[in-house]
């Protein structure tokens with residue numbers, strides 16, 4: 001009898017292993033150029049069930065329309081620089097992320113900025129067309145590269161880039177759920193935008209206790225996250241982070257940071273990018289900040305939110 005039970009367990013174990021291996025191979029075959037390289041868990045007391053968000057940042061995609069990218073050099077060389085280890089350029093990776101998000105039915109796709117390597121109509125339209133395939137909401141945070149034109153062209157007000165932002169508003173976008181919100185603000189200029197501060201103030205006045213996950217392109221700096229400053233300087237020669245003690249800070253940036261990282265803040269987590277490396281540290285005793293490594297390398301982050 002004991003012998004038969006052991007065989008049954010062995011058989012069940014083998015079936016489970018085979019299923020796991022087949023699932024892995026099927027996914028790898030379907031999405032050969034992308035992978036989830038981080039799973040980040042956020043606990044928010046009172047949240048019912050579990051939420052999953054796909055976070056992408058710094059994809060730096062480009063659709064070639066001209067040979068000469070001005071200060072960015074030759075288009076072929078530049079585009080090839082934003083490839084995954086297999087050599088697949090970022091514009092070809094994006095459709096796989098869209099299909100992956102639709103297949104996994106994540107609750108939303110969150111983007112941390114620099115989805116485009118530079119602004120061109122072709123780049124913005126391509127990104128918008130891909131986003132339109134999603135079967136769930138998304139939040140598009142503006143990065144410094146998204147607005148940068150190598151040919152010094154102004155981004156027209158009717159650009160597809162602004163259509164990616166909720167309500168065409170780059171300063172403050174929000175996804176609301178029953179027990180928390182996700183908010184994207186504009187700090188692509190390496191300062192917090194005045195409009196972001198104004199709307200954030202309004203929001204927090206009306207919803208002082210609603211837990212918030214904050215998205216921004218450029219990471220924030222407080223003395224508590226000194227290691228991030230050191231790493232940023234080591235990689236870039238200067239701190240690519242925002243806050244007093246890191247770089248010049250405007251009164252608006254200072255006020256914004258005092259508000260959202262203050263003792264009364266409902267912010268529970270901050271997700272950023274821009275630095276092209278991974279770093280997790282605490283901005284305050286209760287607010288962790290993630291700096292996520294770039295998606296052009298084929299990487300994406302799954303953010304799981306649940307109650308305790």
Ligand SMILES: [Fe+2]
Pocket residue numbers: 058060114145274275276
């Ligand atoms: Fe970037």
